Amino acid sequence: MTAPVATARIALWEGGTGVGVSSVPVPRLKPGEVLVEVRLATVCGCVRDAVRERRLGSLPSVLGHEGVGTVVGVGRGAEALGTDGVSLAPGMRVVWGRDVGCGTCGACTAGQGAACPDSRELGHQPMTDAWVLSGSLASHLVLPRGAGVAVVPAGVPDAVASPSGCALTVAAAAIDRAGPLAGRRVVVLGAGLIGLAALAMAIEAGAASTTVVEPRGKRRRRALRFGADAALDCDARVPACDVIIDAAGGADTFARVLDSLAAGGTAVVAGTRSQVPDATVDLERLSRDGISLLGLGRPHGRHLAQAVAFIASTHALRPWADIVSAPRGLDGVVEAIAHSGGTIARVAIAPRG
Ligand SMILES: [Zn+2]
Ligand SMILES: [Zn+2]
Structure with missing residues (x-):
């Protein structure tokens, strides 16, 4: 036409x-x-x-x-x-x-x-x-x-x-990758928009607790306004958790928070991480504790639909x-x-x- x-x-x-x-x-x-x-x-x-x-x-x-x-x-x-x-x-x-x-x-x-x-x-x-x-x-x-x-x-x-x-679709894909979150302790690394969206989705999915790890104070306060139970600086001790969603939290932070992941836990690497050094991961512990370390891959069309459905039903809450x-x-x-x-x-x- x-x-x-x-x-x-x-x-x-x-x-x-x-x-x-x-x-x-x-x-x-x-x-x-x-x-x-x-x-x-x-x-x-x-x-x-x-x-x-x-x-x-x-x-x-x-x-x-x-x-x-x-x-x-x-x-x-x-x-x-x-x-x-x-x-x-x-x-x-x-x-x-x-x-x-x-x-x-x-x-x-x-x-x-x-x-x-x-x-x-x-x-x-x-x-x-x-x-x-x-x-x-x-x-x-x-x-x-x-x-x-x-x-x-x-x-x-x-x-x-x-x-x-973009951001909400990536977050929806990360939540999908992490599996059911009801009753699980979730840590989100990074409080940019992907991190905030993952946080909000984890809360709505019934996470037992949500903790955000973020170096900038203003962003930590923002995460609290979005409903995080706790927002910690990167060098703070992170409590034991079942799920980590890494929304570009930085390689060092990721490697350190991984130590807080309980046996059987899942970590999803969702953020873009250009120009950051590689993280060192203890493979022996991954094997021993049955930890799943997952990359995100390209989001699927259904993740866009999920993102829109999520924001349509909950946007007034945050x-x-x-x-x-x-x-x-x-x-x-x-x-x-x-x-x-x-x-x-x-x-x-x-x-x-
Ligand atoms: Zn984008
Ligand atoms: Zn094709």
């Missing part, structure tokens, strides 16, 4: 620390593709790390994982389905996952897009004619077939919904909106990246503002 808008504004990263704003034509939609007008985007740590560490190999690239927007077009010729099987149509408010399967291979058609061998990552792609609008930091975004898309229930504010596609900044325009992306990762968990961008 012909796109309902002619041009889009994008935050285009061409290397270095500079991010420019450009206008590009909105491409004609292929069958089943979804064109979204971005209402609000949030700058996750992945964007900050990519730019600071110049991680991308292929440039230029439209940045941005997280966002919430309104469907304004669906490419004719194929149905576009959300993660819960809903047929997507103009007017729906949606969020999207960061990993995009090819949409056609066996894994994708079986609903296992996370296992797709040709998976791409939104906001981390070279901008090519095949996928121009490939990041959330833009007025418009094209979600190819194979993208995870979830409808946002009414009543969830944009600022609360926006991080669903001050999610307080940890997202007032929105800046797309021209403020460079500043937003510089400010991300501090005590404000997310800097928001209103691309059309």
Whole structure:
């Protein structure tokens, strides 16, 4: 179909620390593709790390994982389905996952897009004619077939919904990986947004206790406001626990807290940990005590659906909106990246503002 808008504004990263704003034509939609007008985007740590560490190999690239927007077009010729099987149509408010399967291979058609061998990552792609609008930091975004898309229930504010596609999906995947949490003592390492979301999900899953380990005092206090039973500095003694969820707590902290994991316990490594030294793990103890040390892998589409369901049902219980900044325009992306990762968990961008 012909796109309902002619041009889009994008935050285009061409290397270095500079991010420019450009206008590009909105491409004609292929069958089943979804064109979204971005209402609000949030700058996750992945964007900050990519730019600071110049991680991308292929440039230029439209940045941005997280966002919430309104469907304004669906490419004719194929149905576009959300993660819960809903047929997507103009007017729906949606969020999207960061990993995009090819949409056609066996894994994708079986609903296992996370296992797709040709998976791409939104906001981390070279901008090519095949996928121009490939990041959330833009007025418009094209979600190819194979993208995870979830409808946002009414009543969830944009600022609360926006991080669903990255931070909350990662947290949901980590909780899934950890197994049933009812009655278990849970320690979360790191009180960034992934850590806060994992904390909130652990509480709602019936954890017997929750402890957050975090070096920054403001973040520790924030974790307490989100319901943690205790928030400890990294050098404090951590009580015995059954589950550790490492949301980028740092290698040394991880190795030390692992000593507090009870026999039969599970540790899930969920945070990105670029440029940190390796942790030393006592393999003999892992074997003797039956400890499970699990990596996260790529989140599945169901984790996006779980993240949205979680935030929709519980967002009123915690001050999610307080940890997202007032929105800046797309021209403020460079500043937003510089400010991300501090005590404000997310800097928001209103691309059309
Ligand atoms: Zn991200
Ligand atoms: Zn595929």
